[in-house]
Amino acid sequence: MRTHLLNDTTADRYRRSVTEGIERVAAKLAATDRPFTGIAVDDLAPRIDRIDLDRPLHDTTAVLDELEEVYLRDAVYFHHPRYLAHLNCPVVIPAVLGEAVLSAVNSSLDTWDQSAGGTLIERKLIDWTNERVGLGPAADGVFTSGGSQSNLQALLLAREEAKSDNPAKLRIFASEVSHFSVKKSAKLLGLSADSVVSVPVDHDKRMQTVALARELDRCKRDGLVPMAVVATAGTTDFGSIDPLPEIAELCSQYGVWMHVDAAYGCGLLTSLRNRDRLGGIERADSVTVDYHKSFFQPVSSSALLVRDTATLRHATYHAEYLNPRRMVQERIPNQVDKSLQTTRRFDALKLWMTLRVMGADGIGELFDEVCDLAEEGWRILAADPRFDVVVRPSLSTLVFRHIPSAVTDPADIDRANLYARKALFASGDAVVAGTKVGARQYLKFTLLNPETTADDITAVLDLIAGHAEQYLGESLDRAS
Numbered sequence: 001m002r003t004h005l006l007n008d009t010t011a012d013r014y015r016r017s018v019t020e021g022i023e024r025v026a027a028k029l030a031a032t033d034r035p036f037t038g039i040a041v042d043d044l045a046p047r048i049d050r051i052d053l054d055r056p057l058h059d060t061t062a063v064l065d066e067l068e069e070v071y072l073r074d075a076v077y078f079h080h081p082r083y084l085a086h087l088n089c090p091v092v093i094p095a096v097l098g099e100a101v102l103s104a105v106n107s108s109l110d111t112w113d114q115s116a117g118g119t120l121i122e123r124k125l126i127d128w129t130n131e132r133v134g135l136g137p138a139a140d141g142v143f144t145s146g147g148s149q150s151n152l153q154a155l156l157l158a159r160e161e162a163k164s165d166n167p168a169k170l171r172i173f174a175s176e177v178s179h180f181s182v183k184k185s186a187k188l189l190g191l192s193a194d195s196v197v198s199v200p201v202d203h204d205k206r207m208q209t210v211a212l213a214r215e216l217d218r219c220k221r222d223g224l225v226p227m228a229v230v231a232t233a234g235t236t237d238f239g240s241i242d243p244l245p246e247i248a249e250l251c252s253q254y255g256v257w258m259h260v261d262a263a264y265g266c267g268l269l270t271s272l273r274n275r276d277r278l279g280g281i282e283r284a285d286s287v288t289v290d291y292h293k294s295f296f297q298p299v300s301s302s303a304l305l306v307r308d309t310a311t312l313r314h315a316t317y318h319a320e321y322l323n324p325r326r327m328v329q330e331r332i333p334n335q336v337d338k339s340l341q342t343t344r345r346f347d348a349l350k351l352w353m354t355l356r357v358m359g360a361d362g363i364g365e366l367f368d369e370v371c372d373l374a375e376e377g378w379r380i381l382a383a384d385p386r387f388d389v390v391v392r393p394s395l396s397t398l399v400f401r402h403i404p405s406a407v408t409d410p411a412d413i414d415r416a417n418l419y420a421r422k423a424l425f426a427s428g429d430a431v432v433a434g435t436k437v438g439a440r441q442y443l444k445f446t447l448l449n450p451e452t453t454a455d456d457i458t459a460v461l462d463l464i465a466g467h468a469e470q471y472l473g474e475s476l477d478r479a480s
């Protein structure tokens with residue numbers, strides 16, 4: 001069994017084994033003609049059920065053959081130009097190389113004595129990102145597992161900085177289309193069930209600052225404590241960017257922590273043409289960035305940034321075995337002092353490799369391309385009477401729905417759109433997402449693949465219209 005351990009004597013096995021895996025994936029990527037096979041849960045589950053984990057195959061090639069059956073054949077492939085569903089990007093090769101290196105070396109970023117250069121590389125990338133955000137000289141941060149964790153940690157810091165002895169009085173303000181992790185975080189932080197105040201959005205799905213001011217006022221008048229405002233820079237559904245300068249103004253007026261959730265919009269930090277859309281982000285107390293959404297990085301790669309490094313102390317605990325207090329005096333950089341996690345992946349290496357090979361402008365170019373494509377898609381949708389499109393994109397999502405020519409019952413329109421999404425998924429021809437706007441069912445394209453073209457968009461819209469019409473035709477037949 002020792003031959004399976006990665007060490008000085010097994011370099012050849014390592015090379016052969018990993019190369020064999022890479023060859024399979026490369027062949028798969030080349031041969032994928034649809035984003036999905038459309039397989040149903042009930043058809044895939046038995047193949048996985050059948051495998052007896054207590055009877056190993058002892059042969060890498062055989063295991064890779066098996067993996068083809070249980071995973072690779074029917075995976076959902078984000079690199080395919082007709083995968084248009086969620087905030088999943090195709091990944092860049094330098095980052096995948098970084099992933100291979102980091103898992104083989106297997107550094108853990110909690111302490112210096114488990115990572116050395118890894119710690120310094122992560123710190124430099126945090127500084128680099130902070131420079132782009134403009135958070136100032138005392139800024140700091142840490143890599144996290146994702147935007148949800150970054151938001152949780154930001155709100156933890158905000159809760160502690162609010163210095164209230166009664167958590168039931170704390171209030172968080174976030175727009176009605178902010179990410180659900182805000183509410184989940186409030187619950188994890190022991191805040192009351194009504195702690196998150198939902199602020200209405202305008203026609204473009206941006207937080208209404210007049211309403212925010214009103215809510216902040218009301219909060220004070222009711223003797224409650226405003227703990228944080230969460231501004232979203234790139235809402236998950238619409239890509240809308242809350243008015244950051246006005247929100248920053250209100251936060252300083254009311255003395256409230258300003259958190260910017262830029263999990264999605266952070267891609268603009270590398271854009272040469274559209275960076276100004278993030279104007280005002282530099283006034284935040286904390287920022288969430290998800291490199292695994294708009295920097296073309298493999299999952300996971302994310303960070304929490306803070307304006308003032310001192311605020312990270314709220315996540316600091318010392319353990320004798322790991323990061324004793326004296327190490328702080330000895331100036332030994334232990335990232336665990338800043339993190340909610342202990343053992344932690346060296347995800348930063350992927351971004352490092354990406355920046356060293358492609359440069360930041362390279363990422364920005366790719367992100368600009370998908371934003372341009374969304375703009376083009378919006379024009380296509382707006383000109384097509386079969387569809388209703390919700391907002392003109394600030395980033396790269398399009399929310400729309402099919403409006404059949406003959407039907408007037410809104411429930412039928414909802415059902416037709418739901419059906420079209422499901423039918424498309426089952427066909428494997430394309431994958432799109434869905435969401436609700438008000439009470440109504442909509443469809444969504446999240447465009448993160450620069451290989452997707454306007455022709456892909458047109459073709460997928462035709463498929464959607466076809467499925468919706470077919471559904472309505474059949475259900476009307478049934479009704480008559």
Ligand SMILES: *Cc1c(COP(=O)(O)O)cnc(C)c1O
Pocket residue numbers: 087145146147148149151179181232234235236261262263264290302
């Ligand atoms: C995706 C997203 C999150 C959550 O990030 P994960 O990396 O999925 O945990 C938070 N906020 C916004 C706006 C997002 O789009």
